[in-house]
Amino acid sequence: MTAEPPTIGALLRRYRLEAGLTQEALAGRAGVSARTIVYLERDQAGTPRRETLELLMAALDLSPREQALLRAARQGRAAPAPPRRPAHAGAVSALHPFVGRQEILSRLEDYLLSDGPPAFLLTGEPGIGKTRLLREVARQAVAAGWTVLPGGCRRHRGQEPYAPLLEALQQHIAGQQPLALRRSLEGCAWLVQLLPELAEGPIPPLPARTLPEVQQRRLMFGAVQRYLANVAGPAGTLLLLDDLQWAGQSALDLLASLLRAADPGHPLRVPLRVVGAYRDTEVQSGHLLAALLADIAPGGLAQAPLGPLSEQEALRLLAAVLPAGDEVDARVREQVLQRAGGVPFFLISWASALRLGPGEPDREAVPFDLGQSIRQRVAVLAPATRDVLRIAAVIGQEIERSLVQVASGRPVDEVAAALDEASRARLLLEQRGDRYQFAHDLIWEVVAAGEGAATRALLHRRVAEALEARPQGGPPGLVADHYLQSDAADRALPYLELDGDQAAARHADEYAEVRYRTLLERLERLGREAEAARLREKLAAVLARAGQYDAALPLLDQAAAAAQAAGDTESIARLATQIGRAHMRRGSFQAGVARLRALIAGFACGDPPLPLAPAYEALGHLLHHTDAFHAALAASERAIELARRSGDERTRTVAEWNRLETLSMLGELPIDDLLRQREQVLARLDALSDVQVIVRAHQEMVYPHVVRGALDAAWLHVERTHAAAEELGDPGQLTIALTLRGWLAFLRGDWRPARRDLEEAVALGERLGRSFYRAHTLAVLAALSLGEGDLAAAAASAGEALTLAERNGDLTASRRAADILAKLAVLEGCPEAAIARLGPLLDRPGLDDFYAVAFLPALAWAHLEQGDLTRAVETAEQALGRARRDALRLTLVDALWVRAAIALRQGDWTGAERCLEEGVVLARAMPHPYGEARLLHLQGTLLAARDDPRCRIEPADSDHPLRQAQAIFRRLGARRDLARVERDLAALDGASPRRSPGTPAGARAEQAPPSTGA
Secondary structure (H helix, E strand, O other): OOOOOOOHHHHHHHHHHHOOOOHHHHHHHHOOOHHHHHHHHOOOOOOOOHHHHHHHHHHHOOOHHHHHHHHHHHOOOOOOOOOOOOOOOOOOOOOOOOOOOHHHHHHHHHHHHOOOOOEEEEEEOOOOOHHHHHHHHHHHHHHOOEEEEEEEOOOOOOOOOOOOHHHHHHHHHHOOOHHHHHHHOOOOHHHHHOOHHHHHOOOOOOOOOOOOHHHHHHHHHHHHHHHHHHOOOOOEEEEEEEOHHHOOHHHHHHHHHHHHHHOOOOOOOOOEEEEEEEEHHHOOOOOHHHHHHHHHHHHOOEEEEOOOOOHHHHHHHHHHHOOOOOOOOHHHHHHHHHHHOOOHHHHHHHHHHHHHOOOOOOOOOHHHHHHHHHHHHHHOOOHHHHHHHHHHHHHOOEEEHHHHHHHHOOOHHHHHHHHHHHHHOOOEEEOOOOEEEEOOHHHHHHHHOOOOHHHHHHHHHHHHHHHHOOOOOOOHHHHHHHHHOOOOHHHHHHHHHHHHHHHHHOOOHHHHHHHHHHHHHHHHHHOOHHHHHHHHHHHHHHHHHOOOHHHHHHHHHHHHHHHHHHOOHHHHHHHHHHHHHHHHHHOOHHHHHHHHHHHHHOOOOOOOOOOOHHHHHHHHHHHHHOOOHHHHHHHHHHHHHHHHHHOOHHHHHHHHHHHHHHHHHOOOOOHHHHHHHHHHHHHHHHHHOOHHHHHHHHHHHHHHHHHOOOHHHHHHHHHHHHHHHHHHOOHHHHHHHHHHHHHHHHHHOOHHHHHHHHHHHHHHHHHHOOOOHHHHHHHHHHHHHHHHOOHHHHHHHHHHHHHHHHHHOOHHHHHHHHHHHHHHHHHOOOHHHHHHHHHHHOOOOOOOOHHHHOOHHHHHHHHHHHOOHHHHHHHHHHHHHHHHHOOOHHHHHHHHHHHHHHHHHHOOHHHHHHHHHHHHHHHHHOOOHHHHHHHHHHHHHHHHHOOOHHHOEOOOOOOOHHHHHHHHHHHHOOHHHHHHHHHHHHHHEOOOOOOOOOOOOOOOOOOOOOOOOO
């Protein structure tokens, strides 16, 4: 019985899916409506007009055979059968039959129909079938209404930054007609930063003004999100990304940004899903992809490991690619199944070898047999085809016919014939236009390894020269790679630098580092020291931006030494700023001061002044953190003077900011004056558009607002800090931004998000190694753990923070950590140890800074628990007086608590009640719920101590101070405090037994310590 010929709808759908196009994309290419495509594929449009069919065939770039099938279907008849080709011509289909994987495929189908997490990743060893499964997902996704953008990474050579997302975008854009593309690019002007070729296409021009690199990167990421939203189908946009194990940091940063935008909770959610695949055999701990997976896993990540096919599935696949009619012995088939071990690519490769010439395979390990089978497939090709294939392998896994032709020196028709033969042998796969791709990376690797070193070097030079000869030039990274592997490696140097510069401009820091290091090594070998010094500065900037301060500083020192030897003061001033900033962020303050003083010492500022103002500004900032405030003030004022004389507005403004901070530490600037003057300077800093400076300034605005109790104002600066740190992509700045956000969330009573932020900051700090930021994060984490009642965790975090802070000479972090350890000592019944630890945190001779006031309540509490009421009252009154004088409301809440506890110990009920009522009002106004709950708890013990009728607890009495404290402690997760207040509630339930006036509930050491974690 003769089978029915395929309908025009079935053929059109098949060809569209094989081309990877949506119905909308095909309609745009052909210049017809999407509804026309829908009706045609459903066979609901009747017989299409001949002109429409011609447009569709042109848009799909169909072969003559495929065109004949469509025309025959239009006329309702079968197309003539093609002549039978030799067995070797079409051994195995490029898209082999899909076998097995039904459970995972069902999961993927459900995933695309549900509101699950933004990402679904397939994992497994090479050749296990991940790519084939992605293609099957693409077919089903297109049918379900998704716009599908496929892309894949390549191993090592020839891969641009932002691959595979770059490839996915390029292919999708190339597949659109001008009118459709114009609609897709609406609002995507900054996409030209990623795809410079769009500058000649239908895209709005970029703004004329120049923005900082970090802002350009943010806008570029936003443009990608906007494009994916613009092209979304009815179901959304689906990114299919293969071989993610080879993606660089730049691509993973962009992917992380897209996944955040696709999260259901994102305010500007993009209708996006990502289905990707990676080799888990190459992704170990510390791998770039592993870090991304760890970051996105808490927000939701679906993964599915792919194992080998079952025996029955492997048998079905082998039967499909090696039909029973072929002359292949059953015993050989069994050996192939055993050797392949259920790995689909091994089966396909063996099937290809057996189709070429049946025989028994060697009894060697699978990798060797696979290599032999590939070499055998190459050996049967014509000599010209083998030569062209060798050139193609040197070019890379993806090749252009025109480049092969130029590099080989052969006639165009000869190269075309050779590529056609290699495609028929399924060693190459034809792509759009004149592009080809090796059918698998193992094929490429085997063919590329088949030449001797001398021959490969010659071929690489020919490819590099062919790329250079193009009118527009070749991609600098590709040209550099080929020259590096050629017999003319020095010709790669200018291309290496250009490639590194372009990567750095796009914030692909990891890639830029590799290119700069490769170039630097060669420049040093050639003795080209002047160029090497310039490159060290570039490399150091990339490393510092990535938080690799230990690696950046030696490079900066080398560059500075070269500038000193050349008498280049302008370079020294510029390098001094970078050296100072790196030491600051590393936490090596004293070493940074010594280095900057050594740089400055060799130069005198004449008239006109030499450009050393940035060096003095950096020196002042470092000196401030070494506790040398008078020297810091002198350096900042010198920087202001030099900057004013030289017209350096940026340095002058930053130095004025430093000066204000130092004056506050010297007690010469009240907090209100500090904030007012800082706001004025901050407006000038914002106008400079220097994101590095802006993020630091907003960080330093947080603490003064917090201690004044203006938590909402502080939160605005925290959010600005976090946004700017994300723009920078700087792990150090992001660490301190998360720390500040976690601290403020702790004070405002959002303890769960506070812990998430602080733990993320700790993880970032661990990856940075030595840095200024880690001690601060650990100190705030210790305060949170103390509030939660986990004393062991608090002690561990505070101890580590103190060790790091003392190593760095960081006064602020040392104070924070020592404060927590002192409070823990009181809780453990050792108030003397607490007093000894708190003493050094207070004012020193000549200093009266408001930062030190924060530690007075804890010291008063320690004296109280020691039994020294006189010192306790004296210290508490000092804390109250200074907190009121400088409007330090957060400290005032703690001071009122400890003063009330002292009054209770003294039997001064009226004084205690007055302090507690004032404290509750203050805490609620901020709001500071933990401080409020502690005051309410003490207020409840006051009622009990006075035998006040109000102390009676009724089941529905939610207004009682102890009930209110209980509710707050439970909501916060303050386990230790909650247990104490519940014990007091149980004791007061019913008769409210009178307590001894000298020992009210909660007034001794088991009561919580002062709460701010300052």
